Amino acid sequence: MGDEKAFSHLFEKHYAHLIRYGNSLSPLKDKVQDCVQEVFTDIWIYRESISESIVVKAYLLSSVRKRIARHQERDRFFGKTTSIDTIEFLLDFSIEHDLIADETTANKVFNLNKLLNELPSRQKEALYLRYHQGLSVDEIASTLDVNYQSANNLLYRAVLNLRKDWKDIILLFLAVTTSLL
Amino acid sequence: MQERNNYIEIEDFLSNESFNLWVKYQIDEQNWEEWTLEDPKRAKLVEEARLWILAMKVSEPTLNQKTIDIALEKTWGKINKKEKNINIFQKSPKKFLDNKWIKSVAAVFILGLISSWFYNNTILNTTSTPIYNELIQDNKEGLVEQTNNSSKPQIITLSDGSSVLLQPNSKLSYPKTFVGNERKVYLSGEGFFEISKNRKKPFFVYANEIVTRVVGTSFRIRAYDNQPDIEVLVHTGEVKIKSNQSVTKSNNQEVVLFPNQALQFSRKNLTFNKINDIKTDRTLIQTTDNIEQLSFDFKDTPVNQILKIIEEAYLVQIDYPKDKLKNCYLTTSLNDQPLPEKLKIICKSLGNNTTYEMNGNQIIITSKGCD
Numbered sequence: 001m002g003d004e005k006a007f008s009h010l011f012e013k014h015y016a017h018l019i020r021y022g023n024s025l026s027p028l029k030d031k032v033q034d035c036v037q038e039v040f041t042d043i044w045i046y047r048e049s050i051s052e053s054i055v056v057k058a059y060l061l062s063s064v065r066k067r068i069a070r071h072q073e074r075d076r077f078f079g080k081t082t083s084i085d086t087i088e089f090l091l092d093f094s095i096e097h098d099l100i101a102d103e104t105t106a107n108k109v110f111n112l113n114k115l116l117n118e119l120p121s122r123q124k125e126a127l128y129l130r131y132h133q134g135l136s137v138d139e140i141a142s143t144l145d146v147n148y149q150s151a152n153n154l155l156y157r158a159v160l161n162l163r164k165d166w167k168d169i170i171l172l173f174l175a176v177t178t179s180l181l
Numbered sequence: 182m183q184e185r186n187n188y189i190e191i192e193d194f195l196s197n198e199s200f201n202l203w204v205k206y207q208i209d210e211q212n213w214e215e216w217t218l219e220d221p222k223r224a225k226l227v228e229e230a231r232l233w234i235l236a237m238k239v240s241e242p243t244l245n246q247k248t249i250d251i252a253l254e255k256t257w258g259k260i261n262k263k264e265k266n267i268n269i270f271q272k273s274p275k276k277f278l279d280n281k282w283i284k285s286v287a288a289v290f291i292l293g294l295i296s297s298w299f300y301n302n303t304i305l306n307t308t309s310t311p312i313y314n315e316l317i318q319d320n321k322e323g324l325v326e327q328t329n330n331s332s333k334p335q336i337i338t339l340s341d342g343s344s345v346l347l348q349p350n351s352k353l354s355y356p357k358t359f360v361g362n363e364r365k366v367y368l369s370g371e372g373f374f375e376i377s378k379n380r381k382k383p384f385f386v387y388a389n390e391i392v393t394r395v396v397g398t399s400f401r402i403r404a405y406d407n408q409p410d411i412e413v414l415v416h417t418g419e420v421k422i423k424s425n426q427s428v429t430k431s432n433n434q435e436v437v438l439f440p441n442q443a444l445q446f447s448r449k450n451l452t453f454n455k456i457n458d459i460k461t462d463r464t465l466i467q468t469t470d471n472i473e474q475l476s477f478d479f480k481d482t483p484v485n486q487i488l489k490i491i492e493e494a495y496l497v498q499i500d501y502p503k504d505k506l507k508n509c510y511l512t513t514s515l516n517d518q519p520l521p522e523k524l525k526i527i528c529k530s531l532g533n534n535t536t537y538e539m540n541g542n543q544i545i546i547t548s549k550g551c552d
Contacts, residue, residue, distance in 0.1 A: 008253060037252060094239070096234070096238045105232070105235075
């Protein structure tokens with residue numbers, strides 16, 4: 001009984017987030033629901049053998065991702081996709097409009113947001129897992145099925161490239177506005 | 182966490198929860214504002230980090246509690262199914278298929294599947310086999326069968342407090358008590374079901390080629406062996422219907438019905454026809470019964486009258502002390518409640534000294550009047 005309660009609690013706490021993550025990896029909503037529910041099914045069935053030390057959130061996220069990848073492999077209607085690497089992270093970052101008061105900030109944020117959304121899908125996913133799900137680099141590596149160094153590169157490259165591009169844009173922006181004056 | 186005075190990259194800020202809280206919700210637990218103003222270089226970095234957070238919004242997921250509840254329930258269903266499969270295979274885990282004996286059993290099983298598929302697809306549609314018999318043979322729960330050979334509907338109460346009004350020439354098989362995480366019954370013919378609510382234990386009605394799944398609702402199923410269609414009419418709540426894959430070997434579609442909706446399933450083509458409003462369909466509404474047409478919403482209604490309506494709806498005989506109850510009035514809604522639940526609510530509202538006893542279609546209410 002206590003187990004069941006804990007399970008329901010775990011489910012209620014994480015389900016919505018996992019569905020959203022799943023939806024950002026596959027457009028097939030029913031499939032995503034199935035995958036997430038299957039992940040929980042396995043957690044219940046193998047609850048004796050799952051080590052207690054695992055970080056729940058990272059484990060759930062990576063299980064959902066792996067299961068979606070497996071479904072993609074299996075299902076013909078995904079066309080060409082055959083391996084975990086071709087999973088695409090489709091979620092777009094949006095803008096915190098409510099927190100922006102002045103136009104200069106709005107412009108900067110708008111450009112930065114555009115650059116962020118233009119990043120390669122895996123870099124975007126790494127950023128999402130790092131800054132929105134709070135996963136460590138280690139955990140991101142295991143979720144994306146790459147080694148630590150690659151995961152670190154994904155994150156580092158994403159931020160580095162972006163800051164460079166962004167500075168260029170801001171300089172350009174400044175140049176344009178000053179020349180207009 | 183790294184000491185913030187050593188922060189040199191915006192990544193350091195982005196992954197700091199307290200910093201995020203400050204930017205997004207102005208909750209400044211660690212005096213970020215003061216700390217930022219201490220050093221102009223630092224302020225520049227902080228400002229950039231702030232812009233990043235503003236440009237990287239991911240809104241909170243929007244699933245309501247009901248959706249999550251339904252998903253949890255579905256997951257329990259999946260767990261049960263999987264656990265059953267595991268129990269079958271657990272006895273000889275790895276070398277299961279190495280065993281010659283198992284191989285021959287498997288061969289026979291597969292042969293059986295092929296022939297039953299052949300059978301279903303060629304013979305079923307012309308002669309309509311009694312699927313009901315096969316289904317109850319597959320069930321190992323020790324079922325009780327009730328057949329209605331009379332000319333009037335018969336009431337059946339189940340161990341979970343649900344009630345079924347079984348039409349003439351119909352049969353219902355059900356376990357004496359429901360065990361496990363599912364409630365399963367088997368119907369041949371027609372019945373009106375009022376199911377007691379239990380989210381953890383979904384209720385399944387197997388009727389010919391379809392399976393109807395609910396957690397607590399009322400609905401009518403019409404599934405006669407000699408009829409070309411199966412019909413499901415929903416009175417209250419939500420009902421989900423699928424074709425029974427072990428019988429039809431096809432069509433994984435699930436149809437959800439809400440009150441006053443109905444479904445016709447063509448047994449020949451295995452197709453669903455959904456009717457969005459029973460009330461606009463004259464032939465369908467005529468097939469409903471007293472029980473769906475009577476209202477169980479009572480406002481200051483004499484208890485004697487309420488009991489009469491129940492007698493009429495469920496075709497039961499209620500023996501009650503008319504004199505003692507003649508001054509008792511009730512305001513209550515008994516729609517969507519199985520018969521035992523209706524009786525329980527009435528007795529409870531009358532006070533502690535009122536009880537009921539039910540034996541088949543005979544009900545005896547003992548009471549000293551209302552307090």
